[in-house]
Amino acid sequence: MVVAKKKSDKSPVKHPLDPTVMTEIGALKAHPPPAARFDPAADWTAHFRIWTCYGHRERGNRNTGTLRIDRKVRPDGQRMTVQQTLLNSQGKRHTIRATVRSTTDAVASLTEWTLTSAFSGAHMDGLPPFDAEAAGRISGTTWETTADGARHRQEVPSPVTADWCLFEAVQRLPLERKPPLRFHVLEGLSVLKKDHRLWYGGKRNVTWGPEKRSLHQFTQVGRGVYPYEYWLDDAHRLLLVTTGPRAYILDPQPAKVAGAS
Amino acid sequence: MPPGTNPPARGRSGAGRPTLSRRRLLQAGVGAVAASAVRALPAGAGPSPKKSGPNVLLVMTDQQHIATIAARGCRHAKTPGLDGLCRRGVTFMESHSTYPLCSPARSSLWTSRMPSETGVYRNGRPIHDSIPNIGQWFRQHTDYETVYVGKWHLPSSFTHAVPGFTVLTPGVDGQGNLGDTSTSLACEGYLRRRSKKDRPFLMVASFFQPHDICQWLRLNQTDPGRLRYGELADDLPPLPANFEYDRNEPARLRTQRDRNEPGSTKGNWSPLHWRYYRWAYYRHIEMVDAEIGRLLNALEQTGHAAGTLVVFTSDHGEGLGHHQMVRKSSFYDAAEKVPMIVAYPGHVRADVVDADHLVSGLDVVPTVCDYVGIEPPAHVRGRSLRPLLEGRDTAWRTYVAAELSDARMIRTRRYKYVVYRGDPVEQLFDRQADPGETRNLAGQATMATVLAEHRAMLRQWERGLRPAPGLPKDTQWPRT
Numbered sequence: 001m002v003v004a005k006k007k008s009d010k011s012p013v014k015h016p017l018d019p020t021v022m023t024e025i026g027a028l029k030a031h032p033p034p035a036a037r038f039d040p041a042a043d044w045t046a047h048f049r050i051w052t053c054y055g056h057r058e059r060g061n062r063n064t065g066t067l068r069i070d071r072k073v074r075p076d077g078q079r080m081t082v083q084q085t086l087l088n089s090q091g092k093r094h095t096i097r098a099t100v101r102s103t104t105d106a107v108a109s110l111t112e113w114t115l116t117s118a119f120s121g122a123h124m125d126g127l128p129p130f131d132a133e134a135a136g137r138i139s140g141t142t143w144e145t146t147a148d149g150a151r152h153r154q155e156v157p158s159p160v161t162a163d164w165c166l167f168e169a170v171q172r173l174p175l176e177r178k179p180p181l182r183f184h185v186l187e188g189l190s191v192l193k194k195d196h197r198l199w200y201g202g203k204r205n206v207t208w209g210p211e212k213r214s215l216h217q218f219t220q221v222g223r224g225v226y227p228y229e230y231w232l233d234d235a236h237r238l239l240l241v242t243t244g245p246r247a248y249i250l251d252p253q254p255a256k257v258a259g260a261s
Numbered sequence: 262m263p264p265g266t267n268p269p270a271r272g273r274s275g276a277g278r279p280t281l282s283r284r285r286l287l288q289a290g291v292g293a294v295a296a297s298a299v300r301a302l303p304a305g306a307g308p309s310p311k312k313s314g315p316n317v318l319l320v321m322t323d324q325q326h327i328a329t330i331a332a333r334g335c336r337h338a339k340t341p342g343l344d345g346l347c348r349r350g351v352t353f354m355e356s357h358s359t360y361p362l363c364s365p366a367r368s369s370l371w372t373s374r375m376p377s378e379t380g381v382y383r384n385g386r387p388i389h390d391s392i393p394n395i396g397q398w399f400r401q402h403t404d405y406e407t408v409y410v411g412k413w414h415l416p417s418s419f420t421h422a423v424p425g426f427t428v429l430t431p432g433v434d435g436q437g438n439l440g441d442t443s444t445s446l447a448c449e450g451y452l453r454r455r456s457k458k459d460r461p462f463l464m465v466a467s468f469f470q471p472h473d474i475c476q477w478l479r480l481n482q483t484d485p486g487r488l489r490y491g492e493l494a495d496d497l498p499p500l501p502a503n504f505e506y507d508r509n510e511p512a513r514l515r516t517q518r519d520r521n522e523p524g525s526t527k528g529n530w531s532p533l534h535w536r537y538y539r540w541a542y543y544r545h546i547e548m549v550d551a552e553i554g555r556l557l558n559a560l561e562q563t564g565h566a567a568g569t570l571v572v573f574t575s576d577h578g579e580g581l582g583h584h585q586m587v588r589k590s591s592f593y594d595a596a597e598k599v600p601m602i603v604a605y606p607g608h609v610r611a612d613v614v615d616a617d618h619l620v621s622g623l624d625v626v627p628t629v630c631d632y633v634g635i636e637p638p639a640h641v642r643g644r645s646l647r648p649l650l651e652g653r654d655t656a657w658r659t660y661v662a663a664e665l666s667d668a669r670m671i672r673t674r675r676y677k678y679v680v681y682r683g684d685p686v687e688q689l690f691d692r693q694a695d696p697g698e699t700r701n702l703a704g705q706a707t708m709a710t711v712l713a714e715h716r717a718m719l720r721q722w723e724r725g726l727r728p729a730p731g732l733p734k735d736t737q738w739p740r741t
Contacts, residue, residue: 012479052436055479064433086439089419089431094443117446119430123421130429130450148453152562188442191551197492221490223339224547244438245476
């Protein structure tokens, strides 16, 4: 008797995430955000949904959180407020809030920030306190953080930006090939990851939901991260960031991710 | 009170105001969080005097190759977090997983029993009710707060139901690249919010990286025929020296190789794509190292470092291209060896490499119990590392054993012996002459005595185990 081999209900994606692959596996179903006037040098607010992929086409892929960035221009640079909510397992939420001051140089170099980490949602009853907060600043090559009233200093190379700041900075960069920008990243405004490069990779024809689009792409590589690919429209507006198994998708109708508002 | 120990708990907080103590909070948490999770402890484990000793921080990663720490010779990743821990403690270079797969190995780490004893003979099984994990044991025999953060996987991976522990957060399901940040920030917050008057803690920080390499493999299965980012050409690590493999190795290994990503698409990966995979793995290592660094910095900045025993290890390794393998589930060094670092300032030797002694995930529970001053649970298979950590002479074990559901391994100081169920091809490697495990000596007549000795060691080891009730028969095949 010949026994038919059971067909697997999961198949590997096989290719790194980009708009076309994400469309194939159902992460980008709607039209991309319509072309709009956008001035990356002005004030703006952007909402992203954080989407993650387990590597299979059929399952394990989902919205895992949200990211909101408000950018306001200041005489001495810019100020951003950031709120990122990650859906931890079993209904717990992890919200990170930050205020960031940075320059408006090519990589939005950090100058000063505050940061809070708070957990909420399910399974909180009876837990000991474990929220955290900190503040920090970079002056020259000195990185100073304050937590629980205690100050800690260490030397850092220059320039230092943050992952969230790069979401802003990349929108101000010229859409043309140039030598890579070199910098260091204070990821989440708290862990230093050195030796990063960012370059413009050109314009790519992609599929986004039901549409064919041509998007500009920047790539970032460096210590301690997956390569980041930033996808922008002709107005320099950041529509999508793909990095390893996760993506940040510009969300014109925010707060749709259950529990992540 | 000896240095580095914590004062006993008091029911007041810093300013002397009567408050709901952390102990009460945690006790409430036990009821609320773990009512369905805490199972009956084994018979005979009755009440005993509560002990207080050093804080204990157990840090683990998932799928970390042993040779991934810059301070211990890795040239392809920057690991300032683990480098700092190496400087403060003893790094074991002959550290072995009991079972190179997630759940079974974890069951050994938290119980000091072999997976065939815990009943965790594959992923997603619970530890048998008769065997306490370290959290349950501490709650019964010590005054410690027992706190768990991150991946569990016995049986559920990301859950608040971890017997014997209060879970701060399980992290993000299946995504170490995001969830490990939640894990380290929760640990940091816990440490920063502690009062010096709190009871000592046993905290497990269980990170999910570099396991995300499994997602990477699925997302990069197709070799594009060129380097995806040409700018990385000068950054790629070389192929490992033992990239080639023995064409006559046991059939199960060949099957496993063929089914994994590099061989399962159109032809095998090119050397360039293999090197890109290795480059990507080291970035995963740096991701988790950054989170570990955050945790260890918080330990230092909050003044806890001097009074905390820190143990770092992983559940299993990663193929990383050795023998053209990816992932785990083999007994080649890449998959079965794991990092093991123990630090306890003033108590454990600092910046020491121990490349001589064979240690195992089984040794974590006995070591922790030894430093805390309690007996380990009955029938533990591991030994306290304390004499090795403190540089004292001791008679040490001559071999370590490891299991897979269809295979067994015996590792002595010189040789590694591997046998697969029903496969006539055994493996015997001379680890001194052939550290890359490229020449199988099992068929050589001159090695017959060595082979027989290792078979005998395996039989001896197997006879000493107490298999969990209900184990499938085909997982118990060598036992006679």
